[in-house]
Amino acid sequence: MLRRLIYASQSRLAPDSAEGELRPLVEQAIARNRGLDVTGGLIFTGHRFAQLLEGPADAIDRLM
Numbered sequence: 001m002l003r004r005l006i007y008a009s010q011s012r013l014a015p016d017s018a019e020g021e022l023r024p025l026v027e028q029a030i031a032r033n034r035g036l037d038v039t040g041g042l043i044f045t046g047h048r049f050a051q052l053l054e055g056p057a058d059a060i061d062r063l064m
Contacts (some may be wrong), residue, residue: 001056001057002054002056002057003054003056003057003060003061004040004051004052004053004054004060005053005054005060006050006051006052007051008048008049008050008051010045010047010048011046011048011049013033015046016044017049018044020061022044023044026042033053033063036056036063037053037054037055037056037059038054038060039053039054039055040053040055050051
């Protein structure tokens with residue numbers, strides 16, 4: 001069964017270093033999600049995140 005999850009959170013990253021800190025996290029998430037057959041998107045405003053995840057229900061449950 002396919003599941004979709006959308007959530008938002010507030011960033012704890014320092015604005016002046018956020019991009020450098022985010023890049024390795026995003027690369028790690030892409031590799032992990034690919035292995036779980038999960039796709040999605042991430043929006044970062046500098047202060048907040050919004051994310052959509054879509055994939056098998058058990059994989060989404062494991063990620064959360």
